[in-house]
Each structure stands twice: as structure tokens, then as C-alpha cells.
Amino acid sequence: MPPLDDNRYLKGGPVAARIIAEVRAAAQQATDEGFRPKLVSITVGDVAAVDVYVRNQRAKAELAGIDFEERRFPAELTAGELEAAIHGMNADPRITGIIIQRPVPAHIPIKAIQAAVHPLKDVEGMHPASIGNIVYNQLxxxxxxxxxxxxxxxxxxxxxxxxxxxxxxxxxxxxxxxxxxxxxxxxxxxxxxxxxxxxxxxxxxxxxxxxxxxxxxxxxxxxxxxxxxxxxxxxxxxxxxxxxxxxxxxxxxxxxxxxxxxxxxxxxxxxPVTVAILLRNTMVALNRQRAVYRATFGTAEATLAAE
Ligand SMILES: NC(=O)C1=CN([C@@H]2O[C@H](COP(=O)(O)OP(=O)(O)OC[C@H]3O[C@@H](n4cnc5c(N)ncnc54)[C@H](OP(=O)(O)O)[C@@H]3O)[C@@H](O)[C@H]2O)C=CC1
Ligand SMILES: Nc1nc(=O)c2c([nH]1)NC[C@@H]1CN(c3ccc(C(=O)N[C@@H](CCC(=O)O)C(=O)O)cc3)C=[N+]21
The missing domain is CATH 3.40.50.720 (NAD(P)-binding Rossmann-like Domain)
Known part of the structure; x- marks a missing residue:
């Protein structure tokens, strides 16, 4: 077996760039149609492992035309306070995606917090309903x-x-x-x-x-x-x-x-590909929210035209 030459390095950059270009086009179209994507990142406490990830999320979201907001909470925040903040974001129509950066402090039950994110805004697919979809081959x-x-x-x-x-x-x-x-x-x-x-x-x-x-x-x-x-x-x-x-x-x-x-x-x-997929998921989530708007407010004709 020949040793790996340079082009056998499976680099993330080109794969990420392709995905971000697709996301950018989709985000532009959604924005033109009045549905601007906005991703909110939640960090609790200071975690070095999260900093690089969040920095790249912000940079690539900007590149893709997705609004990005970082909400940092102190490590002493209670689980109840965090849940209340998430419920507020669930109900805010300007926020279309929510990601909870891991790890969170030990006193906060991560599973309950992930389940507090509305499944339609769950851009990381960690809500039990979202993760269950994978078992059903909805990928x-x-x-x-x-x-x-x-x-x-x-x-x-x-x-x-x-x-x-x-x-x-x-x-x-x-x-x-x-x-x-x-x-x-x-x-x-x-x-x-x-x-x-x-x-x-x-x-x-x-x-x-x-x-x-x-x-x-x-x-x-x-x-x-x-x-x-x-x-x-x-x-x-x-x-x-x-x-x-x-x-x-x-x-x-x-x-x-x-x-x-x-x-x-x-x-x-x-x-780099992880960051790109997060942005792609943000558009998948936005499209699901739009489908709910259509189903709720669309006339029969408008609904048909959109399909
Ligand atoms: N590139 C990216 O985008 C991301 C990278 N990461 C990185 O991926 C790595 C894993 O993250 P994460 O899954 O969250 O980590 P966890 O600590 O949650 O899980 C680690 C897993 O490794 C298993 N394990 C531990 N020791 C051994 C061993 N000696 N042999 C075989 N398996 C072992 C554990 O098994 P058991 O439970 O049985 O102990 C556990 O399932 C970390 O380095 C993290 O920084 C994480 C997220 C994103
Ligand atoms: N809910 C949650 N989901 C995660 O997926 C998650 C998390 N929490 N917490 C932290 C870890 C870590 N993680 C990274 C993702 C991308 C880079 C990344 O973009 N790295 C680049 C840049 C490195 C650099 O700039 O130095 C690279 O590997 O080339 C890093 C780290 C996601 N994580």
C-alpha cells in the first residue's frame, strides 16, 4: 500500500466551502421572501473547548448570510433560569435556531435542557424527537x-x-x-x-x-x-x-x-465541516418553520403554489 500522498488528506475546507455556498444561496432566498434566518448560541460558564467553535460559527454564519447572536450566561445560572430563557427564545419569531454549547456546568441537566429547545428550532438535532428521527431513517x-x-x-x-x-x-x-x-x-x-x-x-x-x-x-x-x-x-x-x-x-x-x-x-x-452542517441545519429548521406558517396561514392556493 503506497503511503498517503498529500491529496489523500481528507480536508474539511473544500467540503465546508461547498456546503456554505449552498446555505448562502438558500439564506438569501429565504431573506428575500421575508424569513431571515437567525441562530442563537447559548454558552453557560467559561469553557475553552467551546470558544473556537463559537468563533467559527459567528464567522461562517456571517459569510452565509445568517444572523448570529451569542448568549453567554454565568456558570451559577440555575437550570430553571436557563429553561426560562430557552422558552423565551422558542416563542421569539425572530430566532429561528438555537444551539446549546456543551459542556454545561454539572448542576444543569443537559438532557432536560436539550429537550426544552422547541424541535422546530433544534438546529443540532439533540432534542429526543430530533434524535429519534435518525432511527427512522429521516436524516x-x-x-x-x-x-x-x-x-x-x-x-x-x-x-x-x-x-x-x-x-x-x-x-x-x-x-x-x-x-x-x-x-x-x-x-x-x-x-x-x-x-x-x-x-x-x-x-x-x-x-x-x-x-x-x-x-x-x-x-x-x-x-x-x-x-x-x-x-x-x-x-x-x-x-x-x-x-x-x-x-x-x-x-x-x-x-x-x-x-x-x-x-x-x-x-x-x-x-470546519461541523460548522457548515450547523448552518445547513439552521436552514432545514427555518424551512420547517415556514411549512408551519404555510399550513397555518396559507390559503389553499398559496399553499399549492409553494409546493
Ligand atoms: N470535530 C468536532 O466538531 C467535534 C469534536 N469533538 C471531539 O470528539 C471527541 C469525543 O467527543 P464526545 O463524543 O463529546 O466525548 P465523550 O467524552 O462524551 O465520549 C467519549 C467516548 O469515548 C469512549 N471511550 C473512552 N475511552 C475509550 C477507550 N480507551 N477506547 C474506546 N472508547 C473509549 C467513551 O466510552 P464510555 O462511555 O463507554 O466510557 C465515550 O463513548 C472529543 O475529543 C471532542 O473534543 C466533539 C464534538 C464536536
Ligand atoms: N453542543 C455542542 N455541539 C458541538 O458540536 C460541540 C460542542 N457543543 N462543544 C464543543 C465541541 C467542539 N466542537 C468544535 C467544532 C468545530 C471546531 C472547528 O471549527 N475547528 C477548526 C478550527 C480550529 C482552529 O481555529 O484552531 C478545525 O478543526 O480546523 C472546533 C471544535 C464542537 N463541539
């Missing part, structure tokens, strides 16, 4: 990182039907939805986690390996099948001996790139 609004990871695998041109895929990590927001999305596409999916007996034995069977654990260099070259596609979802801050810090993934890219046929770099891989 147009999936959790952003999971959808981004699958989008990158598709960019290899590999046929997902019958593809042997291993997902390492089974969190609700990343690993599990990846497994469901891939099952819907016809892949044969194995999910590994911290109790898996031989991670290496499973990982080595994979034609496509997804890694979402949060442990730098967990996946080494001897755990990867020659010619596989490796999607590295990890975003870990690493401090260098000189005191500076950088972002690394969960895969030992230096060694794995000698074995794999495709590998997503960190940074520059899944991250």
Missing part, C-alpha cells in the same frame, strides 16, 4: 459533528453499502448518531467503547474508521487496515514543552498516514 437534520463525519467519508467516493465501518466512542452527540447515520446508508457498523475487549482487533477490520473519544494518539498505525479511510473527530488541546498549545485529534496522524488511504487532519478536517 436531513442530524447532530452536526456526526453528519460532518459521514459527509467526509462520502467525499472519498467509497460506496457505503456493505462497507465495514468501526466507530470508536458512543456518546449521544457524536458516536451513536454516526452509527445510526451509517446504518441508514447501508454500512455494516461496529461500535467500540471503553469496555470493548480488543479495540485494536476491531479497528483493524475497518474499511472506514471513525474515532470520537477525546484521547490524543489513541489510534496507532498497527490498529488501522491498510487502505482504510480514517475520520479523526477528536479535538484535544495539547501543551507543548515550550508552553504553547495546539489542537490534536485522537489519531496518531504521523504513523497512521503511512497506512491509511485517507485521513482527516486535525485541525482542518471534521471541525
Amino acid at each position: 436531513d437534520l442530524a447532530p452536526c459533528t456526526a453528519a460532518a463525519s459521514v459527509e467526509l467519508l462520502k467525499a472519498t467516493g467509497l460506496d457505503l453499502k456493505g462497507l465495514e465501518v468501526v466507530v470508536v466512542g458512543h456518546s449521544e452527540i457524536v458516536g451513536k448518531p454516526i452509527a445510526f447515520l451509517l446504518m441508514s446508508e447501508g454500512a455494516t457498523v461496529t461500535v467500540c467503547h471503553h469496555m470493548t475487549r480488543s479495540l485494536a482487533a476491531h479497528a483493524r477490520r475497518a474499511d472506514a474508521l471513525f474515532v470520537a473519544v477525546g484521547k490524543p494518539r489513541l489510534i496507532k498505525a498497527d490498529m488501522v487496515k491498510p487502505g482504510a479511510a480514517v475520520i479523526d473527530i477528536g479535538i484535544n488541546a495539547e501543551t507543548l514543552p515550550d508552553g504553547s498549545s495546539r489542537i490534536v485529534g485522537d489519531v496518531d496522524t504521523e504513523s497512521v498516514k503511512e497506512v491509511a488511504s485517507w485521513i482527516t487532519p486535525v485541525p482542518g478536517g471534521v471541525g
Whole structure:
């Protein structure tokens, strides 16, 4: 197997740019028709892991023509206060999408908070009703990182039907939805986690390996099948001996790139596509809200014309 050359790096930039261009056209059209998309990001407390994400959300939303507002709450906020703020946003017609940045402080029950977001404004697909849609093979609004990871695998041109895929990590927001999305596409999916007996034995069977654990260099070259596609979802801050810090993934890219046929770099891989999918989801949510307006206020003729 030849070592990976430069164009086998599965870069997120071009995939993200294509998605953002599509979102931009859709946002422009919706705005012209009187439905301006607006995404609100909720952060509770100071979380370094969220800062990069929110900064990129703001920058790309601006590029796509989507209004963006960041609402930062103090770490002492109670769950009740946060729920009340979310209910206010649900009822505000100017706000068309809401994302709750994770993690939130331990005293706030994240599941209850995600369920407080109205499903029609749930741009991250984390409301139980939204995540349930994925089980029913309705895939147009999936959790952003999971959808981004699958989008990158598709960019290899590999046929997902019958593809042997291993997902390492089974969190609700990343690993599990990846497994469901891939099952819907016809892949044969194995999910590994911290109790898996031989991670290496499973990982080595994979034609496509997804890694979402949060442990730098967990996946080494001897755990990867020659010619596989490796999607590295990890975003870990690493401090260098000189005191500076950088972002690394969960895969030992230096060694794995000698074995794999495709590998997503960190940074520059899944991250930028995650942001693009969030904006695409914002338009999916807006279109669902418009369908409700049409169904509620449209005359029969107008409803037919819009279809
Ligand atoms: N690129 C992006 O857009 C995003 C990147 N991330 C990054 O992805 C990574 C994972 O995030 P997230 O899913 O939220 O993290 P979680 O901590 O919620 O989940 C980690 C998962 O890894 C599993 N795990 C832990 N140790 C091992 C091990 N030794 N072998 C196999 N599995 C193990 C855990 O299993 P168990 O529960 O059984 O312990 C758990 O399912 C992080 O680095 C995060 O920063 C996250 C969101 C977005
Ligand atoms: N509800 C919720 N959903 C998330 O998806 C979520 C979250 N909370 N909390 C934090 C983590 C982390 N995360 C990132 C996404 C993109 C980049 C990103 O764009 N990274 C770029 C830029 C890196 C840089 O500028 O240094 C890259 O990897 O190339 C980073 C981090 C999403 N997360």
C-alpha cells in the first residue's frame, strides 16, 4: 500500500466551502421572501473547548448570510433560569435556531435542557424527537459533528453499502448518531467503547474508521487496515514543552498516514465541516418553520403554489 500522498488528506475546507455556498444561496432566498434566518448560541460558564467553535460559527454564519447572536450566561445560572430563557427564545419569531454549547456546568441537566429547545428550532438535532428521527431513517437534520463525519467519508467516493465501518466512542452527540447515520446508508457498523475487549482487533477490520473519544494518539498505525479511510473527530488541546498549545485529534496522524488511504487532519478536517452542517441545519429548521406558517396561514392556493 503506497503511503498517503498529500491529496489523500481528507480536508474539511473544500467540503465546508461547498456546503456554505449552498446555505448562502438558500439564506438569501429565504431573506428575500421575508424569513431571515437567525441562530442563537447559548454558552453557560467559561469553557475553552467551546470558544473556537463559537468563533467559527459567528464567522461562517456571517459569510452565509445568517444572523448570529451569542448568549453567554454565568456558570451559577440555575437550570430553571436557563429553561426560562430557552422558552423565551422558542416563542421569539425572530430566532429561528438555537444551539446549546456543551459542556454545561454539572448542576444543569443537559438532557432536560436539550429537550426544552422547541424541535422546530433544534438546529443540532439533540432534542429526543430530533434524535429519534435518525432511527427512522429521516436524516436531513442530524447532530452536526456526526453528519460532518459521514459527509467526509462520502467525499472519498467509497460506496457505503456493505462497507465495514468501526466507530470508536458512543456518546449521544457524536458516536451513536454516526452509527445510526451509517446504518441508514447501508454500512455494516461496529461500535467500540471503553469496555470493548480488543479495540485494536476491531479497528483493524475497518474499511472506514471513525474515532470520537477525546484521547490524543489513541489510534496507532498497527490498529488501522491498510487502505482504510480514517475520520479523526477528536479535538484535544495539547501543551507543548515550550508552553504553547495546539489542537490534536485522537489519531496518531504521523504513523497512521503511512497506512491509511485517507485521513482527516486535525485541525482542518471534521471541525470546519461541523460548522457548515450547523448552518445547513439552521436552514432545514427555518424551512420547517415556514411549512408551519404555510399550513397555518396559507390559503389553499398559496399553499399549492409553494409546493
Ligand atoms: N470535530 C468536532 O466538531 C467535534 C469534536 N469533538 C471531539 O470528539 C471527541 C469525543 O467527543 P464526545 O463524543 O463529546 O466525548 P465523550 O467524552 O462524551 O465520549 C467519549 C467516548 O469515548 C469512549 N471511550 C473512552 N475511552 C475509550 C477507550 N480507551 N477506547 C474506546 N472508547 C473509549 C467513551 O466510552 P464510555 O462511555 O463507554 O466510557 C465515550 O463513548 C472529543 O475529543 C471532542 O473534543 C466533539 C464534538 C464536536
Ligand atoms: N453542543 C455542542 N455541539 C458541538 O458540536 C460541540 C460542542 N457543543 N462543544 C464543543 C465541541 C467542539 N466542537 C468544535 C467544532 C468545530 C471546531 C472547528 O471549527 N475547528 C477548526 C478550527 C480550529 C482552529 O481555529 O484552531 C478545525 O478543526 O480546523 C472546533 C471544535 C464542537 N463541539
